[in-house]
Amino acid sequence: MSIKLGVPSKGRLMEKTFEWFGSRGVALSRTGSDREYAGAVEGIDGVSLVLLSAGEIPRELAAGRIHLGVTGTDLIREKLVRWDQKVEPLAELGFGHADLILAVPSAWVDVDTLDDLDAAAAAFRSVHGMRMRIATKYHRLVRDYLRAGGVADYRLVDSQGATEGTVANLTAEAVADITSTGETLRANHLKVLTDAPILRSQATLFRSRVAEVSAQEDETMATLCRMLDL
Ligand SMILES: Nc1ncnc2c1ncn2[C@@H]1O[C@H](COP(=O)(O)OP(=O)(O)OP(=O)(O)O)[C@@H](O)[C@H]1O
Numbered sequence: 700m701s702i703k704l705g706v707p708s709k710g711r712l713m714e715k716t717f718e719w720f721g722s723r724g725v726a727l728s729r730t731g732s733d734r735e736y737a738g739a740v741e742g743i744d745g746v747s748l749v750l751l752s753a754g755e756i757p758r759e760l761a762a763g764r765i766h767l768g769v770t771g772t773d774l775i776r777e778k779l780v781r782w783d784q785k786v787e788p789l790a791e792l793g794f795g796h797a798d799l800i801l802a803v804p805s806a807w808v809d810v811d812t813l814d815d816l817d818a819a820a821a822a823f824r825s826v827h828g829m830r831m832r833i834a835t836k837y838h839r840l841v842r843d844y845l846r847a848g849g850v851a852d853y854r855l856v857d858s859q860g861a862t863e864g865t866v867a868n869l870t871a872e873a874v875a876d877i878t879s880t881g882e883t884l885r886a887n888h889l890k891v892l893t894d895a896p897i898l899r900s901q902a903t904l905f906r907s908r909v910a911e912v913s914a915q916e917d918e919t920m921a922t923l924c925r926m927l928d929l
């Protein structure tokens with residue numbers, strides 16, 4: 700059997716992950732046609748590549764179906780309850796930086812901080828007779844953050860993509876989403892609250908704490924960790 704390494708199957712996250720491993724002597728590649736999700740590992744024996752959606756890597760690590768996985772810290776913390784009991788971060792990879800933030804319409808001139816948002820939420824409820832809606836796919840992280848910040852008068856609306864568009868579409872009053880350049884927020888006339896972000900995320904290599912490892916796999920893992928300077 701081999702050590703299973705889960706890596707994002709497409710886009711910049713996949714390319715940068717391949718570069719990161721490649722520069723350490725572990726060559727990862729996709730094999731077959733452009734659309735076939737098969738991969739190869741060269742430079743070390745006993746490691747197999749599993750190409751997965753970045754969003755599924757946390758669950759695969761927590762189920763022990765892969766031994767190692769690269770994904771964003773945001774996805775690990777959102778998708779795994781008590782994440783630190785299930786996975787161990789081995790290395791921050793220095794790319795895929797993004798902040799999980801709360802943003803409101805730029806036209807809300809009185810709202811710049813979480814305290815302002817709390818006041819606006821209470822006012823919104825008394826004027827509109829319903830709770831202010833915050834669109835996000837990060838339900839757990841946003842709830843925990845707002846609870847800690849003392850904001851209670853809101854309702855989360857699920858948005859799995861194009862979240863910044865929900866305000867113009869009148870399905871939410873505010874959003875909580877990942878941003879890196881801030882361009883998507885600006886283009887959608889939204890501004891970030893000035894408080895610290897909900898989470899600063901980057902691509903990280905995680906080890907499953909639950910995946911079973913044979914003696915031979917344990918040796919392979921040690922060799923791999925040496926090659927990766929871990
Ligand atoms: N604009 C961005 N800049 C940098 N990193 C980003 C950006 N948007 C998302 N990310 C990061 O990339 C990772 C993957 O995000 P995403 O949610 O798009 O993956 P996914 O759910 O696997 O996508 P898909 O379902 O399309 O395969 C996350 O950790 C996220 O923080």
Ligand SMILES: O=P(O)(O)OC[C@H]1O[C@H](OP(=O)(O)OP(=O)(O)O)[C@H](O)[C@@H]1O
Nearest residue numbers: 860861862876877878879880881882883
């Ligand atoms: O700050 P920026 O550099 O503008 O990047 C932020 C955008 O990138 C991500 O979206 P993605 O492209 O992954 O699509 P999604 O909306 O489907 O999640 C994120 O959800 C933001 O929408």
